[in-house]
Amino acid sequence: MAVCDLLIIGAGAAGISAAVSAWNAGCRDILLVDRGEAPGGILPQCRHEGFGMASFGHELTGPEYAAHLIQQLSRTDVRFLPQTEVLSVSEDRKAIVSSRGTVDQIAFARLILAAGCREHQIGSLPVSGTRPAGIFTAGQAQEMINLRHQDLGDEILILGSGDLGMIMARRFTLEGKHVIAVLEQQAHYGGMARNYHRCIEAYQIPLRTGVTVSEIHGRGRISGVTIKNLETGTREYSACDTLVTALGLIPEQTLVQDIGERDWLYLAGNCRHVHDIADSASAEGILVGECAAAGLHLGA
Numbered sequence: 001m002a003v004c005d006l007l008i009i010g011a012g013a014a015g016i017s018a019a020v021s022a023w024n025a026g027c028r029d030i031l032l033v034d035r036g037e038a039p040g041g042i043l044p045q046c047r048h049e050g051f052g053m054a055s056f057g058h059e060l061t062g063p064e065y066a067a068h069l070i071q072q073l074s075r076t077d078v079r080f081l082p083q084t085e086v087l088s089v090s091e092d093r094k095a096i097v098s099s100r101g102t103v104d105q106i107a108f109a110r111l112i113l114a115a116g117c118r119e120h121q122i123g124s125l126p127v128s129g130t131r132p133a134g135i136f137t138a139g140q141a142q143e144m145i146n147l148r149h150q151d152l153g154d155e156i157l158i159l160g161s162g163d164l165g166m167i168m169a170r171r172f173t174l175e176g177k178h179v180i181a182v183l184e185q186q187a188h189y190g191g192m193a194r195n196y197h198r199c200i201e202a203y204q205i206p207l208r209t210g211v212t213v214s215e216i217h218g219r220g221r222i223s224g225v226t227i228k229n230l231e232t233g234t235r236e237y238s239a240c241d242t243l244v245t246a247l248g249l250i251p252e253q254t255l256v257q258d259i260g261e262r263d264w265l266y267l268a269g270n271c272r273h274v275h276d277i278a279d280s281a282s283a284e285g286i287l288v289g290e291c292a293a294a295g296l297h298l299g300a
């Protein structure tokens, strides 16, 4: 069984920042674990610019922002364990971890959970019809295109105009795909104005507000959807071979949901609350790292 003073679960912007700041605050026995192969969290799949204005004074891509954080981490002796998934955390301060086919325990004095967030799925909406292939969440689509170079389809509908939906509309367009429309149930796009101008307006992608998807059609592969106008109730069929859902993010707190508040437990980054920008997830990580190193508790 491994032992450490401070265990940090998740090596994204928040987890790395927490590890570096706890180290700088004098904590010398820190274990940072992530189920991924390398540190960075969501950042390596975010190839677009728009990261780091607050921290570094100019715009970086996600991988460039991650590289800065990893450089800071490399100046410490924080132990990083990749490909290590935490399966559970218990009240007696032990974590069960799975790493490369083996299961082990880590005993810790303090824990920072920096496990990011997960996406709402299509099943969270009252959508009837079939569930064929060709339906992806925006985060899945981003990873498959940017990191695995996969071809997801040609005729794309995007449901949800938050930052992730708008960024993926531009990504598909840059891939040479036809984005039929971004569909939004509200009267206004959901994400930042910056992303609306850079992704939707600049690429003249149709944004349809006040509508949703009420039915999915297709056997084997999606062939189209029914779009419902939420004001008039009218419905129309739109053919597509790919539906990308960008329905929002949920803080990932499953590992500690049965534990409740403890003076040894800290949350940072998107698993505490969803951050629009990485700078703010990093800033929270820095604060939480300092508190954990000092044994201070941070308010909600």
Ligand SMILES: Cc1cc2nc3c(=O)[nH]c(=O)nc-3n(C[C@H](O)[C@H](O)[C@H](O)COP(=O)(O)OP(=O)(O)OC[C@H]3O[C@@H](n4cnc5c(N)ncnc54)[C@H](O)[C@@H]3O)c2cc1C
Residues within 6 Å of the ligand: 009, 010, 011, 012, 013, 014, 015, 033, 034, 035, 036, 040, 041, 042, 043, 046, 048, 049, 050, 051, 052, 084, 085, 086, 087, 114, 115, 116, 117, 139, 142, 163, 164, 167, 252, 255, 268, 269, 270, 271, 274, 275, 276, 277, 278, 279, 281
């Ligand atoms: C598509 C997209 C576009 C964005 N665009 C911008 C932008 O332009 N500018 C900007 O500033 N910000 C942007 N953001 C926001 C910013 O990237 C995030 O808020 C920030 O990076 C989140 O960091 P995090 O450390 O909280 O989470 P993550 O980066 O998600 O890190 C969480 C880590 O925890 C690990 N983990 C989870 N559970 C376990 C477990 N049980 N065991 C082991 N490891 C685990 C995961 O593998 C992951 O590496 C964007 C976000 C997305 C999704």
